Amino acid sequence: MKHKLRQCIVYGICFLLIVVPALLHAQTTDTTIYTVTKTHDFTVTGKGDASNWSAIEWLPLPHRTTAARHYQTKIKLLYSDSGIYCLYHCEDNKITSTFKEDFLDLWHGDVVEAFFWTDEKTPLYFEYELSPYNYELPILVPNFKGDFIGWRPWHYEGARKTQHATSIDSTATTTTAWTAEFFIPYELLKPMQNRKPQQGTKWRANFYRIDHDGGEAEWSWQLT
Numbered sequence: 001m002k003h004k005l006r007q008c009i010v011y012g013i014c015f016l017l018i019v020v021p022a023l024l025h026a027q028t029t030d031t032t033i034y035t036v037t038k039t040h041d042f043t044v045t046g047k048g049d050a051s052n053w054s055a056i057e058w059l060p061l062p063h064r065t066t067a068a069r070h071y072q073t074k075i076k077l078l079y080s081d082s083g084i085y086c087l088y089h090c091e092d093n094k095i096t097s098t099f100k101e102d103f104l105d106l107w108h109g110d111v112v113e114a115f116f117w118t119d120e121k122t123p124l125y126f127e128y129e130l131s132p133y134n135y136e137l138p139i140l141v142p143n144f145k146g147d148f149i150g151w152r153p154w155h156y157e158g159a160r161k162t163q164h165a166t167s168i169d170s171t172a173t174t175t176t177a178w179t180a181e182f183f184i185p186y187e188l189l190k191p192m193q194n195r196k197p198q199q200g201t202k203w204r205a206n207f208y209r210i211d212h213d214g215g216e217a218e219w220s221w222q223l224t
Contacts, residue, residue: 039078044181046165048087052078061209067217073209079197083185088112091177095132095168096212103152106131112180113208119193126189132178134166159187
């Protein structure tokens with residue numbers, strides 16, 4: 001994705017409303033608000049098979065480009081006392097990615113992305129990308145009137161380290177879909193403010209997918 005587009009993603013008219021009491025998941029009629037349910041911590045597998053996900057409905061991501069491919073893309077979100085869980089399911093007939101390391105320009109291949117802007121008073125957001133082959137790009141991005149560049153995390157270990165896993169579904173002859181599951185600890189979001197949500201906390205956010213089967217196609221929760 002071009003950087004000119006990327007800088008706009010979290011500054012669109014989209015909001016993430018974090019938190020409702022555990023086991024309560026109530027969507028509003030406002031499609032720019034997503035209410036996230038609280039959970040206890042669990043281990044991600046890349047398949048979304050933890051029982052924690054079972055009560056959560058899928059949120060479809062609309063297709064945003066003129067590319068002919070209209071694969072279904074959908075997400076689920078949860079939060080705990082220690083971080084945010086994200087689950088993406090992406091229909092796909094071909095995995096297009098040449099990246100074999102973390103912290104590369106993953107958006108030039110198939111990828112899912114999440115953007116969190118926890119405090120609107122500070123022009124700083126967190127961006128997370130994950131490829132079908134489980135390579136990641138976590139960065140903090142300051143945006144001062146269009147002057148921006150991502151910063152890699154320092155001491156990226158222990159309680160600051162993400163959990164992430166992917167799986168690719170296929171038949172004997174073709175790929176049918178891939179799934180991405182990841183956990184972002186609040187400790188990784190330092191020095192962002194408002195990074196540990198309480199009931200009623202609001203974050204701005206967006207969720208994205210890019211596919212490269214014969215040209216770039218894009219999906220996003222909200223327009224950029």
